[in-house]
Amino acid sequence: MPIANIAVIGAGTMGQGIAQLCAQQGYTTWLYDVQDGAAERARQRIAQALDRRVAKGRMTTGDADAALSRVSVADSLAELSEADLVVEAIVEDLAVKRALFAELETLCRADALLCTNTSSLSVGEIAAELHTPQRFAGLHFFNPPTAMKLVEVVSADATAQTTQRALHDFARSLGKTPVAVSDSPGFIVNRCARPFYSEALWLLEHGAAAAATIDACLKSGGGFPLGPFELIDLVGLDINLRATETVWQAFDHHPRFRPSPLVADKVAAGQLGRKSGVGFYRYDSDDHTGAA
Numbered sequence: 001m002p003i004a005n006i007a008v009i010g011a012g013t014m015g016q017g018i019a020q021l022c023a024q025q026g027y028t029t030w031l032y033d034v035q036d037g038a039a040e041r042a043r044q045r046i047a048q049a050l051d052r053r054v055a056k057g058r059m060t061t062g063d064a065d066a067a068l069s070r071v072s073v074a075d076s077l078a079e080l081s082e083a084d085l086v087v088e089a090i091v092e093d094l095a096v097k098r099a100l101f102a103e104l105e106t107l108c109r110a111d112a113l114l115c116t117n118t119s120s121l122s123v124g125e126i127a128a129e130l131h132t133p134q135r136f137a138g139l140h141f142f143n144p145p146t147a148m149k150l151v152e153v154v155s156a157d158a159t160a161q162t163t164q165r166a167l168h169d170f171a172r173s174l175g176k177t178p179v180a181v182s183d184s185p186g187f188i189v190n191r192c193a194r195p196f197y198s199e200a201l202w203l204l205e206h207g208a209a210a211a212a213t214i215d216a217c218l219k220s221g222g223g224f225p226l227g228p229f230e231l232i233d234l235v236g237l238d239i240n241l242r243a244t245e246t247v248w249q250a251f252d253h254h255p256r257f258r259p260s261p262l263v264a265d266k267v268a269a270g271q272l273g274r275k276s277g278v279g280f281y282r283y284d285s286d287d288h289t290g291a292a
């Protein structure tokens with residue numbers, strides 16, 4: 001089945017970027033969020049992001065206008081019934097994701113592909129109660145989706161090979177590099193990233209160095225494009241904490257994957273990183289202005 005219409009559900013950090021990417025690559029894209037006005041605000045941020053691409057000479061004004069015209073805001077899930085492919089990028093919560101897909105399964109066409117952008121939840125568990133799990137898979141983009149090349153295509157036991165192939169083709173059509181990964185905790189990137197974050201958090205917890213010092217060392221000495229604290233702020237502390245907790249639980253609370261109380265305290269205080277204006281750093285628009 002040709003894929004032309006994409007529904008992106010959840011208009012936060014990832015949904016916004018995935019919608020922009022799909023629209024840039026020529027797909028008719030619908031954006032839906034349960035929070036009033038969130039999808040419309042995300043569309044406005046997409047317009048600003050496209051303007052920045054034009055200003056940097058990466059895109060013509062005509063292409064930017066055309067991309068934006070392909071992004072529509074849906075006011076209800078029912079408006080997404082004609083989607084060929086759904087990408088879910090809502091809160092990282094198993095029960096909430098399951099409830100959403102149960103509803104989508106009744107609303108969407110029988111041949112529509114259903115995908116989750118989950119960072120760390122089990123794709124098989126999200127699909128466990130679906131009647132048509134063969135059309136369900138993980139399509140895991142990285143932040144920011146417009147820039148990061150990798151897409152992990154996560155298959156659960158019930159995912160059909162036709163679904164896997166269609167998702168690999170779709171990711172390639174977005175200019176991405178799809179990699180087939182199995183449904184194991186944290187998949188590949190988020191599993192390997194846990195020790196990167198946790199060692200840095202241990203250093204900070206023990207007062208061995210400031211966050212900015214650790215970030216600077218790993219960038220200039222380790223060759224990483226972002227330090228661990230800059231990366232946690234970009235990802236969102238709430239998302240980072242959820243991913244750590246999921247992997248920790250999956251490994252029977254092995255101390256190697258223990259969530260840091262520093263992150264948990266900041267999440268409880270609403271310090272979620274860039275999206276809330278403060279995390280390990282403070283943010284003024286997109287740039288950090290100093291330690292939090």
Ligand code: NAI
Nearest residue numbers: 010011012013014033034035089090091092118119143235
């Ligand atoms: P976010 O917190 O920025 O945005 C989530 C959005 O989903 C919010 O606007 C919220 O109102 C909306 N939402 C919540 N429940 C909903 C529902 N039932 N129906 C419709 N909308 C709903 O979160 P973010 O960072 O965009 O993450 C979304 C998903 O993508 C999560 O599963 C996360 O694990 C995953 N992810 C996040 C990455 C990151 O770097 N932040 C990277 C890759 C995956």
